[in-house]
Amino acid sequence: FKDVGLDLKKANMRFMLNTYLSIAIFVSLIVFVSSLFIFTALGILISGFFKWIWIPFALGFGSLIGFYLYPSSEKSNVNKRITDELPFSTIYMSAIAGSNIEPTKIFSIISKSPEYKYVGYEIKKMLGQIQLYGFDLVSSLKNSSKRVSNRQLSELFSGLATNIVTGGSLKAYLGKKSENLLLDYKLRRDQYTQIAETFMDIYISILIAGPLVLMMLFIVMN
Numbered sequence: 011f012k013d014v015g016l017d018l019k020k021a022n023m024r025f026m027l028n029t030y031l032s033i034a035i036f037v038s039l040i041v042f043v044s045s046l047f048i049f050t051a052l053g054i055l056i057s058g059f060f061k062w063i064w065i066p067f068a069l070g071f072g073s074l075i076g077f078y079l080y081p082s083s084e085k086s087n088v089n090k091r092i093t094d095e096l097p098f099s100t101i102y103m104s105a106i107a108g109s110n111i112e113p114t115k116i117f118s119i120i121s122k123s124p125e126y127k128y129v130g131y132e133i134k135k136m137l138g139q140i141q142l143y144g145f146d147l148v149s150s151l152k153n154s155s156k157r158v159s160n161r162q163l164s165e166l167f168s169g170l171a172t173n174i175v176t177g178g179s180l181k182a183y184l185g186k187k188s189e190n191l192l193l194d195y196k197l198r199r200d201q202y203t204q205i206a207e208t209f210m211d212i213y214i215s216i217l218i219a220g221p222l223v224l225m226m227l228f229i230v231m232n
Contacts, residue, residue, distance in 0.1 A: 017081035020159035021088050022131055034077035042070030085159050091128040092160040097191035099126040100166065104184035113180060114140065114147055132158050136167070148174055162191065
């Protein structure tokens with residue numbers, strides 16, 4: 011279950027792997043035993059109902075599968091939320107970096123901002139390595155880049171670490187990065203708009219134009 015443990019971390023779910031698996035087994039057993047009791051009672055009361063006795067086994071197994079897949083689903087949701095927040099949080103970081111503030115303070119400000127909930131949480135985890143475990147900023151950025159679920163945020167952390175080591179301008183780097191991220195964001199919005207237009211055309215064709223054409227055909231045939 012190493013993949014489940016990794017998904018738990020990337021989804022920011024506050025469970026250790028063994029705790030999560032224990033909860034999954036416990037809940038699945040409750041589902042199985044309670045449903046087995048109900049279906050057995052119904053089988054005694056209703057003749058021929060025992061043919062559905064396989065359902066409790068399916069419910070118990072389905073509960074285990076649900077617990078197994080949920081962290082991956084939550085990781086995808088976190089990944090999407092970070093992708094939506096990242097362009098604007100990077101612009102904010104670039105603006106703060108213009109005041110030549112110490113880099114750690116930039117991340118501290120972003121982590122406390124309620125507007126960037128998911129990006130801020132990843133930055134809080136990165137700052138925790140500095141404040142609790144004594145890592146330097148570059149090491150914590152590199153460690154976080156390997157563990158974060160979002161590829162773009164991972165590249166941002168890695169690029170910031172390289173920029174700090176080489177002594178480059180944080181404002182220039184963040185400004186350029188924010189432009190690229192904002193361009194990607196606009197392209198994604200355009201794609202969503204095109205998909206919405208396609209579904210709108212399908213809806214109009216099938217549910218509005220289609221019945222009208224058929225009605226006209228029936229009238230002409232008659």
